[in-house]
Amino acid sequence: xxxxxxxxxxxxxxxxxxxxxxxxxxxxxxxxxxxxxxxxxxxxxxxxxxxxxxxxxxxxxxxxxxxxxxxxxxxxxxxxxxxxxxxxxxxxxxxxxxxxxxxxxxxxxxxxxxxxxxxxxxxxxxxxxxxxxxxxxxxxxxxxxxxxxxxxxxxxxxxxxxxxxxxxxxxxxxxxxxxxxxxxxxxxxxxxxxxxxxxxxxxxxxxxxxxxxxxxxxxxxxxxxxxxxxxxxxxxxxxxxxxxxxxxxxxxxxxxxxxxxxxxxxxxxxxxxxxxxxxxxxxxxxxxxxxxxxxxxxxxxxxxxxxxxxxxxxxxxxxxxxxxxxxxxxxxxxxxxxxxxxxxxxxxxxxxxxxxxxxxxxxxxxxxxxxxxxxxxxxxxxxxxxxxxxxxxxxxxxxxxxxxxxxxxxxxxxxxxxxxxxxxxxxxxxxxxxxxxxxxxxxxxxxxxxxxxxxxxxxxxxxxxxxxxxxxxxxxxxxxxxxxxxxxxxxxxxxxxxxxxxxxxxxxxxxxxxxxxxxxxx
Numbered sequence: 335x336x337x338x339x340x341x342x343x344x345x346x347x348x349x350x351x352x353x354x355x356x357x358x359x360x361x362x363x364x365x366x367x368x369x370x371x372x373x374x375x376x377x378x379x380x381x382x383x384x385x386x387x388x389x390x391x392x393x394x395x396x397x398x399x400x401x402x403x404x405x406x407x408x409x410x411x412x413x414x415x416x417x418x419x420x421x422x423x424x425x426x427x428x429x430x431x432x433x434x435x436x437x438x439x440x441x442x443x444x445x446x447x448x449x450x451x452x453x454x455x456x457x458x459x460x461x462x463x464x465x466x467x468x469x470x471x472x473x474x475x476x477x478x479x480x481x482x483x484x485x486x487x488x489x490x491x492x493x494x495x496x497x498x499x500x501x502x503x504x505x506x507x508x509x510x511x512x513x514x515x516x517x518x519x520x521x522x523x524x525x526x527x528x529x530x531x532x533x534x535x536x537x538x539x540x541x542x543x544x545x546x547x548x549x550x551x552x553x554x555x556x557x558x559x560x561x562x563x564x565x566x567x568x569x570x571x572x573x574x575x576x577x578x579x580x581x582x583x584x585x586x587x588x589x590x591x592x593x594x595x596x597x598x599x600x601x602x603x604x605x606x607x608x609x610x611x612x613x614x615x616x617x618x619x620x621x622x623x624x625x626x627x628x629x630x631x632x633x634x635x636x637x638x639x640x641x642x643x644x645x646x647x648x649x650x651x652x653x654x655x656x657x658x659x660x661x662x663x664x665x666x667x668x669x670x671x672x673x674x675x676x677x678x679x680x681x682x683x684x685x686x687x688x689x690x691x692x693x694x695x696x697x698x699x700x701x702x703x704x705x706x707x708x709x710x711x712x713x714x715x716x717x718x719x720x721x722x723x724x725x726x727x728x729x730x731x732x733x734x735x736x737x738x739x740x741x742x743x744x745x746x747x748x749x750x751x752x753x754x755x756x757x758x759x760x761x762x763x764x765x766x767x768x769x770x771x772x773x774x775x776x777x778x779x780x781x782x783x784x785x786x787x788x789x790x791x792x793x794x795x796x797x798x799x800x801x802x803x804x805x806x807x808x809x810x811x812x813x814x815x816x817x818x819x820x821x822x823x824x825x826x827x828x829x830x831x832x833x834x835x836x837x838x839x840x841x842x843x844x845x846x847x848x849x850x851x852x853x854x855x856x
Contacts, residue, residue, distance in 0.1 A: 335365065335366060335367060335783050336365065336366040336367075336522070336558070337353075337366070337367055337368075337548075338366055338367065338368040338521055338522065338525045338546040339347075339387070339525065339546060340358075340370055340373055340543075340544055340545050340546050340547070341380050341528055341529075341532060341542070341543055341544040342373055342374075342377075342378035342381065342543050342544070342545070342765075343377055343378055343381045343543075344381065344385070344539050344540065345370065345376075347370075347373055348454060348754035349369035349370060349371040349372050349373075349547065350371070350372065351369065351371050352369040352370075352371035352547070352548075353365050353367035353368060353369040353547075354367065354368050354369065354518050354547065354799050356368060356423065356519060356520075356521065356522060356825025357412070357519075357673070357674075358422055358423070358425070358672040359424070359425035359669070359671065359672055359673060359711065359712045360425050360659070360660035360661065360662070360669065360670050360703065360705075360706055360710075360711045360712075360713075361660070361706065361707065361710055361711060362674075362710050362711060363714075364377070365422060365522070366423075366521075366522050368518050368521055368546040368547045369546075369547040369548070370545050370546060370547030370548050370549070370550055371547070373545065373550060374553055375550045375552040375555060376551075376555055377483055378513065378543055378545075378552070378554075379513070379552065379560075380554050382484040382511040382512075382513055382540055382541075382543050382558075383483055383511065383559075384540070385511075385539055385540030386484070386511030386538065386539070386540030386541040386542070386543075386706070387480075387482060387483070387484065387509075387511050387538065388540075389511075389517040389538035389541055389777060390437075390480070390506065390509045390510065390511060390538065390541055391456065391480060391509050391573065393509075393538075394453075394454045394455055394456050394652070395449045395452035395453060395454070395455055395456070395507065396449055396450065396452075396453065396454050397446070398449060398506060398507050398509070399446040399447065399449025399450065399507065399651065400446065400449075400559070401446070401506065401536065401537065401538075401541075402442050402443070402445050402446035402449070402507060403442070403443055403446035403447070404441040404534070404536035405442050405446075405531055405536055406439045406440075406442035406446060407439075407440070407599065408530055408531055408534035408536050409435070409439050409495070409499075409527060409530055409531070410439045410440060411520060412526075412530050413432075413435055413436075413439075413554050415526075416431075416435050416495065416523065416526060416527065417431040417432060417435060417568055419492070419522060419523055419661060420434065420435070420495075420523050420528055421661045421669075422489075422522075422670075423494070423520050423522040423523050424492075424494065424520045424523065424672055425625070425661065425669040425670040425671070425672060425711075425712070426624055426625070426661060427661040427666060427667065427668065428661065428667050429588060430623060430624045430625075430669070433496075433623065433624065434493050434494065434495045434496045434523075434624075435495050435496070437493070437495070437496035437499070437500075437805075437806070438496045438498075438499035438500075438527070439499070439550060440808070441496065441499050441500045441503050441824075442499050442502075442503050442505070442807045443733070444466075444682040444808040444809075445503035445504060445506075445507050445808065445829075446503075446507075448507070448826065448827065449507060449628075449676055451827065452827075453851065454851075455477065455851045456479075456509070456569050456849070457477045457479050457849070457850055457851075458478040458479075458711065458827075458830065458834065459475065459476075459477055459846070459850050459851075460476040460477055460478050460836055461476050461507050461583065462809075463475040463583050463843075463846065465843075466840060471842065472840070472841070472842060472843075473652065473840070473842065473846050474839065474840050475837055475838075475839045475841035475846045475850060476557075476836055476837070476839070477836070477839055477849075477850055478508075478831070478834035478835065478836050478837070479509075479584075479834060479835055479837060480508050480509030480510050480833060480834055480835075481510055481559045481560070481561065481833060481834065481835055482559045483556070483557065483558075483559030483560030483561065484510065484511050484512065484513055484543075484560055484561075485501070485502075485505040485509070485510045485511070485512045485513070485560070485561040485562075485563060485833055486512075486513045486515065486549075486552065486553065486556065486560065486561065486562050486563070487501040487502060487505070487512055487513065487514050487515065487563050488515045488549070488564045488565070488566065488574070488746070489501070489515070489516050489517060489524070489565050489566075490517055490565045490566045490629070490671070491516075491517035491519045491520045491627075491672050491676075492520075492624060492627040492628060492629070492672065494516055494517070494521065494522075494523035494524045494527075495523055495524065496521040496806075497516070497565055498512075498514045498516060498524055498527070499527075499561065500806070500808065500812070500823060500824060501823065502514065502542070503564045503829075504580060504823070504824070504829035504830055504832070504833060505561070505563075505832075505833045506541065506542075507830060508830040508832075508833035508834050509833070509834070510561065510833045511540055511541045511542065511543070512541070512542055512543070513544075513545065514528065514542070514543065514544050514545070515544075515545045515549050515552075516544075516546070516680065517566075518546070518547060519672055519673045519712030520672060521546050524544070524546075524662065524763060525544065525546055528542065528544045528552075529749070530595075532731065535568065544779070553574065553577055553579075553580065554577060554579050555579075556579065556580060556583065556585045557579075557585060558583045558585060559585045560585055560586075561585070561586045561587075561588070561832060561833055562574065562580065562585060562586070562587045562588070563587075563588045563591050563821075563823070563832065564574070564587070564588070564590070565589075565590045565591075565629070566591065566818075567591060567592055568589075568591040568592065568817060568819065571591050571819055574587070575587040575589065580745050586832060587818075588813075588821040588822070588823065588832050589819030589820060589821045590629065590763070590812065590814075590818070590819050590823060591629075591817065591818055591819035592629050592734055592736060592818075593629065593734070593759065593761060593762040593763045593814055593817050593818040593819075594633045594634055594730075594731060594732075594734050594759035594760075594762055594817070595620075595630060595631060595632055595633055595634070595762045595763055595764050595765065595766075595803070596632065596634045596635070596636060596755070596756045596758075596762065596765045596766070597613065597616065597617045597620070597632045597634075597635050597636070597765075597766045597768070597803065598635070598636040598752045598755075598756065598765065598766065598767045598768065598778070599613050599635075599636065599637045599638060599641070599645070599768050600734060600749065600752070600768060600769030600771065600774050600778075601638045601746070601748060601774075602747075602748065602769055602770060602771045602774060603769060605641065605644060607770075607794070608671060608771055608794045608797050609768050609769070609792060609793055609794050610768075610796065611797075612680065612768065612792050612793075612794075612797045612800060613768040613792060614645070614648055614649065614652075616632075616766065616768075616792060616800070616802045616803060617632055617635055617649065617740075618649060618652045618653070619802050619804070620632040620803060620804045621649075621653075621716060621718075621738050621739075621740045622653070622656055622667075622668050622716055622738050623804060625668055625669055625670065625671055625714070625737060625738055626716075626735075626736070626737040626738035626740075627671065627672060627676070627736055627737060628804055629763055630676040630763050630764050630805075630806060631740075632732060632740055632766070632803070632804075633734055633735070633740055633741070634740065634741055634743055634755075634756075634758070635649075635740055635741065635742050635743060636743050636744075636745050636752055636755055637742060637743070637744055638744070638745065638746070638747035639722075639745065639746065639747070640747070641742035642720075642722070642742065642744040645742065646694055646695075646718070646742055647713050649695070649718055649742075650694060650695040650718060651698065651717060653695050653715075653716040654695070655667075656668050656715070656716050657704050658670075658701060658703050658704065658713050658714070658715050658716075659703030659704030659705045659706055659711075659713065660703055660704065660705035660706040660711065662705060663704050663705025663706075665704055665705070666703070666704050667707060668716070668738065670703060670711050670712040670713045670714070671712045671713075671714055671737055672712070673712060674712055674823060676712065676736065676737065677700060677712040677713075679734065679735070679736065679737075680698075680714050680735055680737035681698060681699060681700065681714070683733055683734070683735035683736075683737075683739070684698030684719075684735055684737075684739055684795065685698060686729055686733055686767065687719055687729055687730060687733060687739070687741065688719065689729070690721060690728055690729050690730065691719040691720060691721035691724075691730060691741050692719060692720050692721070693717060693718070694718050694719065694720045694742070695716070695717065695718040696715050696716055696718060697715075697717070698717050698739075699714075700712070700713060700714060701713050701714065701715045701730055702837040708726055711800070714737050714748065715738070715740065716738040716739075717737075717738065717739045717740075718739075718740060718741075718742065719739070719740070719741040719742065720741065720742040720743075720744075721741055721742070721743055721755065722744050724743050724755075726758050730743065731758040731759050731760070732760075749769075749773075749774040749775075749777035749778040749781070750777060750781060752767070752778060752782070753777070753778050753780075753781030753782035754781070756782045756786070757781070757782060757784075757785040759785070759817065760785070760816045760817040760819050761785050761786075761787075761814055761816020761817040761818045761820075762785065762786055762787065762791070762814050762817065763786075763787050763788065763812065763813065763814040764786065764788045764790055764803050764804070764820045765782055765786040765788075765789050765790070766789075766790040766791075766792055766803035767782075767789060767790070767791055767792065768791075768792035769791070769792075769793060770793050770794050770795075775793075776792055784815070785815060785816065786800055786814060786815075787811060787812070787813045787814025787815065787818055787822070788803075788811060788812070788814070790803035790849065806823075806824060807824070808824045808825075808829075809824075809825070809826050809828070810824065810825060810827065811823070811824060811825035812824040812825070
């Protein structure tokens, strides 16, 4: 059985006790163990801050961009190996493993290429400068400079490659070293990614560290120059960001939590239209991709009451065609949940929802998987519920089942009512709205926008290129208000804001131009 190692202070550390066991979710076979016992977290943090931070700040944006491109290339060259490892460690199908890995390499490359917009500089000019006196001789400018600490990246189990890469890409381009702490259950994939990058020698010493196992007392050592970027449950996020030292030091904390994302079919959409088909394709994908274990997955489906039976029948038919099982079996189209804890939560959560809603497809229990031994594996079939009379206090607006489970919620088809229902979830990462009416879209945006980090507008005009609402594109913000954590990641250059300090400069315009490299005219 493999023992996962941490990478700290420029070398690999293997613990000799305190191990947690990792299991193949399709077979329940123990495949690895992980522990951070013996890691000196104070030394690891100091090494990242001093060695890694200094190395990055010596590089301009163009050099950091090349670093990120090289990271992307090194991982892509091992793509097939990482896909195979993902099947074993996370239980995903090959298609879903590619979704994770290509998201990682694609985001790293995107931020590498984005460096060209910043040029051969070490500070970011933030907005337009302006004269502060009678003439332009006394000038004002805002700039961003990298913080002097380290960025601690705590990632969820569902995206062991993409999860760390999207955070690390922005932090490294900004000029901050990273300490990566993956969820233990799927840490084999993350550890191999970091091992590949170390072997390729594409990252300066100290810029990248890895903790496999517990984070120990690492978070209690963070100060105002450090950053904590977390993806996971809202309950865990609350515990982490409530740490006494984080509050006292005003340490920056960014949270991307799970949320009750919605898909809304507007009343103007006709059956059998292209937008109708796009809605069905997207919703089915977002329920079943990665076995529903995505923070952007659709949990609530709002459909005009007049079409509810038709939509229910079409989705149930597609779900019935899903083959659940061991992804090494070529017939399988959806793998297991990632762990026994996730399976137990899905069963309990579906039972809770079924107390108020009716299960119309599936049964909310564990199933045997194709290509797997009977009674083994964390398999859970796609499950669809329906609630025709939901209220604001109903559990469907408060309880997320992190698996292939969603609830149909008929409504009157109006944009106003749709936005009201979406808002009942208390804030989400993404709401998708399918309509060919600009007026309906505008009404929905105005009312649902304050409760959504991203609104995906599905229509006939964009259907041909539509990637689905569940894709966190690096060009767009990823995060959301309220229940979704209140954080922001990605969004192009906006992602660098978390890892930099905005500074107001006042002085001679000529001096400021020399400092910033901004030679634009007034």
